Amino acid sequence: MISKTKNNLLKNLPRWVILVIDLNIVAFTYIISNFIINNFTNNFNLVNVYLKLPIVVTVYAILYLLFGTYKGVIRQTGLKDAQNVFIANILSFFVLLTFSVFIRNTMDLTDETVHFYRFSYSILFIHSFVATVAMVFARISYKSTYAYYLGNNKRGKKVIIYGAGDSGAITLNALAADQKSDAQVLCFIDDDPKKSGKKIN
Numbered sequence: 001m002i003s004k005t006k007n008n009l010l011k012n013l014p015r016w017v018i019l020v021i022d023l024n025i026v027a028f029t030y031i032i033s034n035f036i037i038n039n040f041t042n043n044f045n046l047v048n049v050y051l052k053l054p055i056v057v058t059v060y061a062i063l064y065l066l067f068g069t070y071k072g073v074i075r076q077t078g079l080k081d082a083q084n085v086f087i088a089n090i091l092s093f094f095v096l097l098t099f100s101v102f103i104r105n106t107m108d109l110t111d112e113t114v115h116f117y118r119f120s121y122s123i124l125f126i127h128s129f130v131a132t133v134a135m136v137f138a139r140i141s142y143k144s145t146y147a148y149y150l151g152n153n154k155r156g157k158k159v160i161i162y163g164a165g166d167s168g169a170i171t172l173n174a175l176a177a178d179q180k181s182d183a184q185v186l187c188f189i190d191d192d193p194k195k196s197g198k199k200i201n
Helices: 002-011 015-041 046-067 079-106 112-116 121-149 166-177
Strands: 158-162 184-189
Touching (some): 015 121, 079 121, 158 166, 166 184
């Protein structure tokens, strides 16, 4: 029963779980980014960071919903998923940056409330970078976990795919996506000697 539940979770991790994990990464990396920057000036205030977190997380959540970064099949994470994460995070950075620039140039910074919600440009940039790296790493780790626990333990028909180009990659992805398939891809064969010894991810 436990083994079956584990396999189901590995195969079909709910999308909302992915979104929650991503937003937790956003929150955690924002705290870390503040610590990295403000620790040099002994100006790190965890309470202030927590008060700004809802704005940061909300902006990132909206962009994740718009770009559907959580909708990808994690066990098949590829360049397209990393690209979506990067675009969503960089746009979130620019939204927060624009918000901060607007406050700096139009509001009275002597007002403590206005000054409080003025985000540091350097913190926003570092946070966007660290969050992107962490999210891509999390997806790759999940993919590796799936491959280790399930992919390598499949006992089924041994398959050799003819063609190591786009069609071969499509066939490989189709077999990996089919949960009912018991095919175990051994290798690819191709008439192009330049592809010899290469791997298809």
